[in-house]
Amino acid sequence: MRIDIVTLFPGMVEPALAESMLGRARARGLVDIRVVNLRDYAEGKHRVTDDYQFGGGGGMVLKPEPLFAAVEALRTPGARVVLLDPRGRMFTQRVAAELAREAHLILLAGRYEGVDERVNEQLADDALSIGDYVLTGGELPALVVTDAVTRLLPGVLGAEGAVERESFASGLLEPPQYTRPEEFRGARVPAVLLSGDHARIARWRRVQALWRTWRARPELLEGAGLTPEEWELVDRFKRGETPEQIEASAPQER
Ligand code: SAM
Numbered sequence: 001m002r003i004d005i006v007t008l009f010p011g012m013v014e015p016a017l018a019e020s021m022l023g024r025a026r027a028r029g030l031v032d033i034r035v036v037n038l039r040d041y042a043e044g045k046h047r048v049t050d051d052y053q054f055g056g057g058g059g060m061v062l063k064p065e066p067l068f069a070a071v072e073a074l075r076t077p078g079a080r081v082v083l084l085d086p087r088g089r090m091f092t093q094r095v096a097a098e099l100a101r102e103a104h105l106i107l108l109a110g111r112y113e114g115v116d117e118r119v120n121e122q123l124a125d126d127a128l129s130i131g132d133y134v135l136t137g138g139e140l141p142a143l144v145v146t147d148a149v150t151r152l153l154p155g156v157l158g159a160e161g162a163v164e165r166e167s168f169a170s171g172l173l174e175p176p177q178y179t180r181p182e183e184f185r186g187a188r189v190p191a192v193l194l195s196g197d198h199a200r201i202a203r204w205r206r207v208q209a210l211w212r213t214w215r216a217r218p219e220l221l222e223g224a225g226l227t228p229e230e231w232e233l234v235d236r237f238k239r240g241e242t243p244e245q246i247e248a249s250a251p252q253e254r
């Protein structure tokens with residue numbers, strides 16, 4: 001997969017792409033990420049990329065010409081052009097999975113008061129927001145999208161199966177995770193995780209995932225495809241039962 005990030009501030013983006021998982025994925029040729037300086041596509045002696053907005057109002061707006069020129073130079077057949085925009089549709093794990101199936105993404109990072117609307121109307125195939133807040137530019141959102149998409153590409157993550165258990169993958173938040181030591185400052189790792197009983201562990205994880213989701217993001221439950229038994233567990237949470245009480249009352253299989 002190829003991802004082009006078009007930005008006025010390549011120096012903000014490059015370092016984040018050189019480290020850790022993204023850096024390794026690039027070095028191993030699992031993803032081809034290119035940072036493109038928008039100014040290289042601006043015309044004239046001063047290579048101007050922004051201008052005052054028509055109709056008044058403070059702040060500068062990115063001009064359409066350099067963005068169109070950049071995309072026209074970079075585009076491959078079937079490339080998907082994505083404008084980062086707080087007014088766009090919400091970027092979620094599902095959208096990340098959708099984008100991970102593309103062969104080529106061109107991410108356009110806005111700046112200042114935003115981008116000439118003709119970019120949204122005529123150049124971009126999609127506009128994505130990473131959340132209901134306004135950042136100074138599209139560089140961090142472009143990195144968020146690049147990171148979330150790249151880690152879904154085949155071979156990028158080491159542990160097979162890890163992605164399936166993660167938050168949002170099943171429609172629920174992830175259950176708690178522990179590593180050594182078994183006891184830390186008086187807090188013990190739940191005994192079930194040390195039991196070696198895979199069926200019990202799977203059930204514990206599912207109950208915990210339901211509990212976490214019910215407490216922090218109850219609106220996700222509707223779309224998570226719960227079984228009637230799982231809805232019954234949610235009812236027990238509502239009646240005040242904790243996962244520990246539910247675990248203690250479960251019949252012990254031998
Ligand atoms: N005036 C715009 C508005 O009210 O919607 C905000 C412009 S913002 C200061 C400048 C650029 O940052 C945007 O063009 C966009 O590329 C990026 N940006 C800021 N917040 C974002 C968000 N939540 N999601 C995606 N992009 C964002």
